[in-house]
Amino acid sequence: MTTRVPTTRRYLMCPPRFFAVDYAINPWMDPTQPVSAERAMTQWRELRDTYRRLGHTVEEIEPQPGLPDMVFAANSGTVIDGRVLGARFRAPQRAAEAEHFRRWFTEHGYRDVVMPTCVNEAEGDFAWTGRMLLAGTGFRTDPAAHAEAQEVLGVPVLSLRLTDPRYYHLDTALFVLSEATDTTPAHIAYYPEAFSAGSRRVLARLFPDAVLATAADAECFGLNGVSDGRNVVLPLEATDLAERLVVRGYEPVLVDISELRKAGGGPKCCTLEIRK
Template sequence: MRRRFLMCPPEHFAVEYAINPWMDPAAGADRALAIRQWEGLKSAYESLGHEVNLIEPIEGLPDMVFAANGALVAGGRVYGARFAFPQRAEEAPAYRRWFAERGYPVHEPEHVNEGEGDFLVLDEVILAGTGFRTRTEAHLEAQEFLGRPVVSLRLVDPRYYHLDTALFPLDGRNVAYYPEAFSEGSREVLRRLFPDAVLATAADAAVLGLNAVSDGTHVVINIEASDLQLELKRRGYEVVPVDLSELRKAGGGPKCCTLEIRGDN
């Protein structure tokens, strides 16, 4: 199925502060390389037949490239973000405006949440992460606004501070994930919900291999996640490797750069 994505060019990308373990302001980042890598990701989506929409980047918001954090879109309705750190706070209204100007119903949230960073949509449920950024109150708020059941999962490893760094939907019914990123209770929930899930290794998680995007047939994934790619191929998926190593210096990968715009389905 053709997907519709919202992305933000990394014209102002930099590592100027540290709000997750991946970020080292002293090491910085190569913006020109980040732009080339991001353009490679955009081209990969377009080559698969997906539509890519763009939001204008804003100077002074170096992490705005991570569009997934800007909102959660399901059934043509937009649950907006409210960022945990002040450095990213102004991204939230920018993304809300983009959707409002195009006629989407937009909910300005009361509770801290970081959009699709911590909300991942499947056919019957929305999986929602908590532990580092998004509050559990936001899980309930999103459920009320979207009218879809939300399942809370607790993250316990600060390297995997968003749900989309530790899990991604393979399709509407199954997922891939790294068990050690989750609390024991959340691991049991995942085992019950997804007995046939793909389990990632520590090595693949450590290169943000789970920050991937699947359209149900193709999986766009960080090139370094070699074991996970082999397992996905064994399961019948077509793997599309991309190099986002420069953006990973801020804790992001393919999914972080990609907000899916879901219609009425």
């Protein structure tokens, strides 16, 4: 069994103080079903505190009334080597979030902040492997945003096409378990059926040792996980995936995100990683 080594991470999160499902912009959202902002806040706090117990730093941005999806901070920026590429949302209901996050970065000392010209939903569709940026398209982020990200962030970008509307962001179908180092390749987990045939072939060629998730894993947002290289934060229901990860030397940490999932989000959706 491979020995997995955790690395300390820095995250930006937004409390779901104004959480609601007042509209439907993905297949998981149903405004006719009741949601509890109080329960969402309890689950979010447990997720935040889990990161802190694992030794990570969590910073918080102030939520804004009228922006119930602002809790899904991952969609609002991509940060690599201290460079920040902001977001440009496809849904008008979320458009105002981008400016609040841009302001947070500039107020916290980030000078290299670029706002995109193309629709770009940030870490929702971008996954950093330590060597390249995996970039999703098909439902939200424009294909042209991939070239823009390469130019702004100065890293190679690989485009992947999503084909199942339930997995409308890359982070609902794939996440990085451990980043590449000088001696080891990146390790990922993904749900093959969420991708086009060509993208599946690319992933199989680049990541032959990937953990392949089942439909049950994907449907409970198991691929919306967050890993520090050893500890992997997953939704409570992702038991099949958790078992596979244990065999590969990881330590699954299961959390309840059932209320947040009603808006189509999970652990990663709530978590923007700041890579300095």
